[in-house]
Amino acid sequence: MQRPVNWIELSIQLMESDSRILVANPNWWRPGIDSEADEIVGDFFLGYGFSDQLFLCRRIDLKRSIYKYNTIASLRYPLSHIS
Numbered sequence: 001m002q003r004p005v006n007w008i009e010l011s012i013q014l015m016e017s018d019s020r021i022l023v024a025n026p027n028w029w030r031p032g033i034d035s036e037a038d039e040i041v042g043d044f045f046l047g048y049g050f051s052d053q054l055f056l057c058r059r060i061d062l063k064r065s066i067y068k069y070n071t072i073a074s075l076r077y078p079l080s081h082i083s
Contacts, residue, residue: 005026007024007026008056010043010044011024011044011056012056014041014042014044015056015058018041020046021046022057022058022061022062023050023055023056023057024044024050024055024056024057025050025051025053025054025055025056026051026054027043027045033045
């Protein structure tokens with residue numbers, strides 16, 4: 001991060017105030033990132049997808065039964081670091 005910021009507390013506040021928010025992660029700023037956002041709320045860019053390197057989520061939402069399905073394509077993900 002370019003400067004220290006308490007992104008966890010800010011993310012929790014946003015997630016508690018907006019049930020659409022499932023996941024939050026620090027912003028890896030790069031030019032044009034704002035054009036990829038569906039919506040901007042304060043310092044947050046809202047859209048689909050997130051960094052799987054570091055994120056915060058509401059666990060209760062991810063434990064819902066719709067996420068208990070598997071697909072053969074998911075066997076590929078443990079190998080995603082091999083390019």
